[in-house]
Amino acid sequence: MKKTRKLVIVGDSAFAEIALEYFEVDSTYSPVAFAVESEYLKRDSLNGVPVVPFETLSSTHPPSEYDVYVAIVYSQLNRLRTRLALSAKASGYRLASYVSSRSFVWRNVQLGEHVFIFEDNTVQPFSAIGDNVVLWSGNHIGHHSKVLNNAFISSHVVVSGFCTIGENCFLGVNSAIGNNVEVGEDCWIGPGVSITRNVPKDSIVRAPEHEIAKIGARRFFKVK
Incomplete structure (x- = not known):
């Protein structure tokens, strides 16, 4: 794939390392550096790519020549990613996005800026993905649904049709949102949770703990 823009990835965690791989292999961006706030700058390079201070990024990697993705x-509740992205934008950087070539995003989906959509996501017609949203692998975003700004959808989440996922929300792995449901802003939906009615803002929804049954599996299924 032909490279047309140079990219700085903000962060040096596992997500930053993964973002480097995806941008290098499956995008028109050429990642050239990581950037970390000076207080957390612990190394000079990651995977052979230099790690530089975020505070002096505009002098070492000027916004006229580089774009930024905050990994x-x-x-x-997504505030750190949001703050760093807004700071980079205020400094004049264009915020990069990544949409996997192995995802399915219908032609009339509205995509905001600074999104990261992993492989095996299905984003159906007439839906909308806001700014600064992460869709990890294997999710389903149903028709006419909205994922608002700064949300993070983990893996194998189902958002049905005509839903709204509020700003700053987190949806855990294997969670499911039924049709016509609104999840308010700043909500944390735990792994394996099924939501069938509206969730007020600033809510935590967790699945009950799964207890180990007293009867053994072999006995229950009558295995000799």
Whole structure:
């Protein structure tokens, strides 16, 4: 794939390392550096790519020549990724996005800026993905649904049709949102949770703990 823009990835965590791989192999971006806030700068390079201070990025990698992607997960209910992305944008950087060539995003889906969509995502017609949203691998975003700004959808999540996922939300692996459901802003939906009614803002929804049954599996299924 022909490279047309140079990219700085903000962060040096596992997500940053993964983002480097995806941008290098499956995008028109050429990643040239990682950037970390000076307080957390612990190394000079990662996977052979230099790690530089975020605070002086505009002098070492000017926004006229480089774009930025902030590879931070859902820390502080996505506030950290949001703050760094807005800071880079205020400094004049264009915020990069990645949409996997192995995802299915219908032609009329509205995509915001600074999104990262992994492989095996299905984003159906008339849906909308806001700014600074991460869709990890294998999710289903149903028709006419909206994922608002700064949300993080982990893996194998189902969002049905006509849903709204509020700003800053986190949806855990294998969670499911039924049709016509609104999840308010700043919600944390745990792994394996099924939602069938609206969730107020600033809510935590967790599945009950799965207890180990007292009867053994071999006995239950009558295995000799």
